[in-house]
Amino acid sequence: MIGEISENGVLQITGVGTSPSNGLRKGVVVNIENTVRAISQAVEAAEMMSGIEVSRCMIGIGGTHIDGINSRGVVAVTGKGRDNREIGQDDINRVIDAAKAVVIPMDRQVLHVIPQSYIVDEQRGVKDPRNMIGVRLESEVHIITGSVTSVQNMVKCVNRSALTVDEYMLHSLAAVKSVMTEEERDLGSILIDLGGGTTDVIVMADGAPLLTAVLPVGGIQVTNDISIVKGISVETAERIKLDTGCCWLPLIEENEEVILPGVGGRPPVVIPRTEISEIIQPRMAEIFSMANERIQSVRKTRQLSGNVVITGGGALLPGVVELASEVFNTQAVRIGIPGNFGGLTGEYRSPDYATVLGLVLSAWEHRSAAVPESGSADSLSRPVIGRIRGWLKEFF
Ligand SMILES: Nc1ncnc2c1ncn2[C@@H]1O[C@H](COP(=O)(O)OP(=O)(O)O)[C@@H](O)[C@H]1O
Ligand SMILES: [Mg+2]
Structure with a gap:
């Protein structure tokens, strides 16, 4: 699915292509050639429809190798100075890192770390602890992991279809974005x-x-x-x-x-x-x-x-x-039927397009939210990791 940002900043869906995914089984690549062919066919159809050529993309990751766990981390608030125990971004980053420090097996990689809530001293259920005063900061996070090789194979197939993968996102998170x-x-x-x-x-x-x-x-x-x-x-x-x-x-x-x-x-x-x-x-x-x-x-x-x-x-x-x-x-x-996006005709406002619409929507939001770094005119040219870190916090 190809989205374009119109002059007034609205997302327009201008191209859609589908093809049978013969190279996948249970969401995992089992045949590289077939998968590459399927991706290329779908991309070509979408390009034909929208009239523009695409070189980068956001892909969905799914499959039975996906696992989600809840974790928590605790840190002492260092605050903004010796006498200022106001929670800053640095404290938040540290407490998320602490929650992330669970043992993840070598053959798995972290796809998403999503903060659920924070506990400031005894105060539970804090959504945004920034600028609160406290001594002890605790985070509760949801960590989604996937098999390294499964993700690599998917990225490889997309690359072989002449596309660069800018970001990836768990299928169900994308679907939540478009239908919930x-x-x-x-x-x-x-x-x-x-x-x-x-x-x-x-x-x-x-x-x-x-x-x-x-x-x-x-x-x-x-x-x-x-x-x-x-x-x-x-x-x-x-x-x-x-x-x-x-x-x-x-x-x-x-x-x-x-x-x-x-x-x-x-x-x-x-x-x-x-x-x-x-x-x-x-x-x-x-x-x-x-x-x-x-x-x-x-x-x-x-x-x-x-x-x-x-x-x-x-x-x-x-x-x-x-x-x-x-x-x-x-x-x-x-x-769950995806909402009304510009340019999207009725045919695509259907549950089977929920995931891919969520991906386009997320790519658009991240792109709008990303502040281009100095010397770089195009925010999408920033390294993937830095950008993902940037938007994870505003994910939901
Ligand atoms: N009208 C329909 N009635 C029943 N099942 C359908 C219908 N349309 C699609 N499906 C089923 O939905 C499945 C595909 O769902 P989809 O979300 O498009 O695939 P995926 O997310 O796995 O890429 C197929 O098993 C297909 O048979
Ligand atoms: Mg689907």
């Missing part, structure tokens, strides 16, 4: 991003992530189930799912029928639409149950009074809201 309201992020909400190979789960509370997880199941399992049970090809099963799939039986009217193409010269057969749903519903229920199980630990410490927001391509399946309501035992379920 600020109120939902504060109240305690769950985002479930139903993708093809994976389902991303992230719990947001008080404006920051409390839990991130990537489940090794997605829409591909649903399609495979249909293919196996009905003895049809995966391609046909996918089309049947997209055209007639539903994961909540009560939504289907009596007498609704589906035509299954004949296999091996046999004539097509007509079956009740409920037969397809009876395959889809249990698998979708399983995916939601896995997500629900993963967040139980959070529920013990934090009441989640916001919404369950379902997004990703799988959110287009009729009945997801009803099914998720049952599994999560709440009526507060909605579909």
